[in-house]
Amino acid sequence: MFHSSKTLGAILASTMLATSAFAGELVINTDTSDPAPKKAFQELIDGFQAENPDIHVTWNLFDHEGYKTSIRNFLTADAPDIANWYAGNRMLPYVSAGLFEPVDDVWDQNGLHDSLASAEGSMTIDGHIWGVPYTYYQWGVYYRKDIFEANGIDVPKTWDEFLAAGKKLKEAGVTPITIGTKYLWTAAGVFDYLDLRTNGYDFHMALTKGEIPWTDDRVRAVFAHWKEMLDAGFFIDNHAAWSWQEALAPMVQGKAAMYVMGNFAVAPLREAGLTDDQLGFFQFPVINPDVPLAEEAPTDTVHIPANAKNKEDAKKFLAYIARADVQTKINQTLGQLPINKDSQVGDDKFLQAGYQMLSSTTGGIAQFFDRDAPAEMAKAGMEGFQEFMVKPERLDAILERLEKVRQRVYK
Numbered sequence: 001m002f003h004s005s006k007t008l009g010a011i012l013a014s015t016m017l018a019t020s021a022f023a024g025e026l027v028i029n030t031d032t033s034d035p036a037p038k039k040a041f042q043e044l045i046d047g048f049q050a051e052n053p054d055i056h057v058t059w060n061l062f063d064h065e066g067y068k069t070s071i072r073n074f075l076t077a078d079a080p081d082i083a084n085w086y087a088g089n090r091m092l093p094y095v096s097a098g099l100f101e102p103v104d105d106v107w108d109q110n111g112l113h114d115s116l117a118s119a120e121g122s123m124t125i126d127g128h129i130w131g132v133p134y135t136y137y138q139w140g141v142y143y144r145k146d147i148f149e150a151n152g153i154d155v156p157k158t159w160d161e162f163l164a165a166g167k168k169l170k171e172a173g174v175t176p177i178t179i180g181t182k183y184l185w186t187a188a189g190v191f192d193y194l195d196l197r198t199n200g201y202d203f204h205m206a207l208t209k210g211e212i213p214w215t216d217d218r219v220r221a222v223f224a225h226w227k228e229m230l231d232a233g234f235f236i237d238n239h240a241a242w243s244w245q246e247a248l249a250p251m252v253q254g255k256a257a258m259y260v261m262g263n264f265a266v267a268p269l270r271e272a273g274l275t276d277d278q279l280g281f282f283q284f285p286v287i288n289p290d291v292p293l294a295e296e297a298p299t300d301t302v303h304i305p306a307n308a309k310n311k312e313d314a315k316k317f318l319a320y321i322a323r324a325d326v327q328t329k330i331n332q333t334l335g336q337l338p339i340n341k342d343s344q345v346g347d348d349k350f351l352q353a354g355y356q357m358l359s360s361t362t363g364g365i366a367q368f369f370d371r372d373a374p375a376e377m378a379k380a381g382m383e384g385f386q387e388f389m390v391k392p393e394r395l396d397a398i399l400e401r402l403e404k405v406r407q408r409v410y411k
Helices: 005-023 035-051 064-077 088-096 104-109 117-123 145-150 159-171 185-198 201-208 217-231 248-252 263-271 311-322 324-334 349-359 375-390 392-409
Strands: 025-030 056-061 082-086 132-136 139-144 175-177 256-262 279-282 299-303
Touching: 025 035, 025 064, 025 311, 035 056, 035 311, 035 324, 064 082, 064 088, 082 088, 082 311, 088 201, 088 299, 104 311, 117 132, 117 299, 132 311, 132 324, 139 145, 139 185, 139 263, 145 279, 159 175, 159 217, 185 201, 185 217, 185 256, 185 375, 217 375, 217 392, 248 256, 248 263, 256 263, 263 279, 263 349, 279 349, 299 311, 311 324, 375 392
Parallel strands: 025 056, 025 082, 175 256
Antiparallel strands: 082 299, 132 299, 139 256, 139 279
């Protein structure tokens, strides 16, 4: 088609205008639709825009379920410049499919290997770093300090001390651990810690990636430790009929002394009447002293899609969300923990305890079984964990069943 020079000039001018306008637009997709995450992301975007007035942010907010079903489609077809997701094996499918951009340069240029060191392992696949983590929260053992003190029990640091504490509690008529496995995932928290302490982070990640048979002797060793707890009567009766919230009641009533749980349990325990003088927290005890202590801390992350149109400004956003002051503010709103080691943590004693534990960990940060394993494997695994807690004599059949699922899921 023929254009006059005047028409062609107008077309070129409009194209240049469109290109320059386009370069200043940053499209962000998130599933942060719950009140606190929504507020935190609004504050985050407002702060970024205030520092970068030439960049216009378009924010597409999804609900959780809608996001889970949409993310692969939009990463493939019409990618935003930023997408939020999760660390560890949960991001592996998108890395393997070439849908996330490596961001080693963002880490190198902004000192993130130092400031975000505790989470670097969970952001690394195939020698590259695939995003920036901005918040996590600890798991561990929440316990009744007053019951421990009344029975002369010190916080257990080793497996033998843990078993001895349970024995003393049983003798005092107190069930050592409350748990509600009706919705399965609580048992996964116990499995994860037993595996992390028995075999370590690298083994646990390899297991959840499908690289290790469930019939392996090292997996059996995990269940052997779990059976020690079961044989010693560590867990409340009828836990398969209780939700995790319902299982808080025995702890509040003083009928159980511990709960292997995430920090989100603190608020309902306080609301039920436990004071901070009664409630404490400790790190899951050492089983194998040769294994570095890894922790369970589900981590939220932001990524640059490989098909993003404005990667330059996306990298600016990643550098911004990695900053200590920014992570301090986000996590004040979320009521969770910043990953940047130079951030400030709220005065809450459980946040302080979690921050000290996580920021000093050298063994790695696991994401939780149902994040680290694919959905079908996670479901089968958690069903097996609950069944084992009720019928430990079925272990061989459970492990053989899980092995069949592994061979099918990871083909």
